[in-house]
Amino acid sequence: MQRFLKEEDRVALRTQNLQEKNLRVANRIKAVLLSDKGGELSSNC
Numbered sequence: 086m087q088r089f090l091k092e093e094d095r096v097a098l099r100t101q102n103l104q105e106k107n108l109r110v111a112n113r114i115k116a117v118l119l120s121d122k123g124g125e126l127s128s129n130c
Contacts, residue, residue: 090121 090098098114105111 088121088123090117095121 095118098118102111102114102118105114
């Protein structure tokens with residue numbers, strides 16, 4: 086799978102993730118970064 090984020094976007098998201106106090110938002114940022122990396126998301130439902 087091809088990466089869809091530019092390097093500066095990845096850096097900005099990592100920085101935002103570290104500073105984010107809302108865990109739901111932080112988890113969504115991590116999901117975007119994982120998806121860009123080629124990982125798959127699973128649901129616990």
